[in-house]
Amino acid sequence: MFQLYKQRDFSGYIIDTIAFFKSYWKNFFGNYIVITGGILILLCVIYFFVFRDLFTALFSSVNDGIGYDISYYFSDNPVLFVSMLIMMIVLSILFSIFAVSYPVVYLGLIEETGREDFTSSEIFERIRKFLPRIIRFGLYSLVTFFPLIIVATLLASVLVLLVVGVFILILLIPVATVWITQTFYVYLLNEVSFTDAMRQGWKILFSKKFWHIIGSAVVIYFILSILQGMVTMIPYIFMMFSLFTTGNGELSADFGTYISILYIVSFVLSYILSNILTVNQGIVYYSMQEQRYHTQALSEIDLIGQNVE
Incomplete structure (x- = not known):
């Protein structure tokens, strides 16, 4: 069984993140696809048609040598554009609720049950139970984290x-990511107010292991960025390849479709891979809980006492 409550350092955060997915990847991602797959497919379909038409219009103007004003695309299809926009917003909110809370809930179930596999219905019910707190967290974050x-x-x-300004800019993304994620873990898994969760998240971030936590987040983020970047660069490679192979400097008529598909693949991949960073921060959360409350140590003492009796 994967041990959540365990004191770790920089290497421990990364190694145990990898160890977690070696043990749970099939059940974790299988249930993730079952729970979020329907919404994700609808989002991808909408994105495909929007991007396909938009890219096709843009690339057609390139071939014709005529500048294309993107505002025409929206003004010529106002009803379709508004309908698509509303659907995208609603589906994006629903998907974000499940996608962001899924790793937190999954680790919470491991903490409670100690099991190595769960059903999608178990996870879904737990997310549904936390739904009010998830929504409140999103709303509170808009008026706290976002302005900060x-x-x-x-x-x-x-x-x-x-020099200090450059240093702050470099640290800003990982620091903000860690603080928000730790606050989310605290807020969702404990009966505390949002402000208390922010304070606890801040204490976790700026603990004695600040550089260990930030360093592991940066390493994971860097790895994920490389993987996503490899997929994102594919459309540009195809663009140049198409440009040079047509022989007349024109892009293929189907290029808008191809690039839309590739961007959707990148979009899906980014959401799936984001789970790895969230799990990494979950491991940080449980490690800091162990450091503060010695949960695992006390549990082992209780177990020894029961065996003696």
């Missing part, structure tokens, strides 16, 4: 002429 990140970015930009 904007202010921090502006301050760092002002200080960019100094």
Whole structure:
């Protein structure tokens, strides 16, 4: 059984993230696809038709040598555009609720049951139970984290002429990611207020293992960025290949379709891979809980006491 409550350092966070997926990848991603697959497919279908028509129009204008005003695409199809936009917003919100909370709930079930496999209905019911808190977290974050990140970015930009400004800008993304994710874990898995969760998330982030936590997040983020970047670069490679192989400098008529499919693949991959970073932060969360409360150590003492009796 994977041990959640365990004191770790930089290498431990990364190694145990890999170990987790070696043990749980089939059940984890299988249930993830079952729970989010329907919404994800609908999103992909909408994205495909929107991007296909948009890219086709753009690339046709390139071939014709005529500049294309993107506003025409929306003004010529107002009803379709508004309908698609509403559907995209609704489906994106629904998908985000399940996608973001899924790793947190999954680790929570491991903590409670100690099992190595779960059914999609178990996970879905737990997410449904947490739904009010998930929605509140999203709303509270809009008026707390979002303004704070904007202010921090502006301050760092002002200080960019100094070395400290560059340093802050580099750290801003991993620091914000860790703080928000840790706050989410605390808020979802404990009966605390949002402000208390923010404070606890802050304490976890700026603990004695700050550089271990940030370092592991950066490494995982860097690996995921490379994987996503490899897929994202494919459309550009195809674009250049198509441009040079047509012989007349024109792009293929179906190029808009191809690039839309590739961007959708990149979109799906980014959401799937984001689970790895969230699980990594979950391992950080449980490690810090062990460091603070010695949960695993106390559990082992209780077990020894029961065996003696």
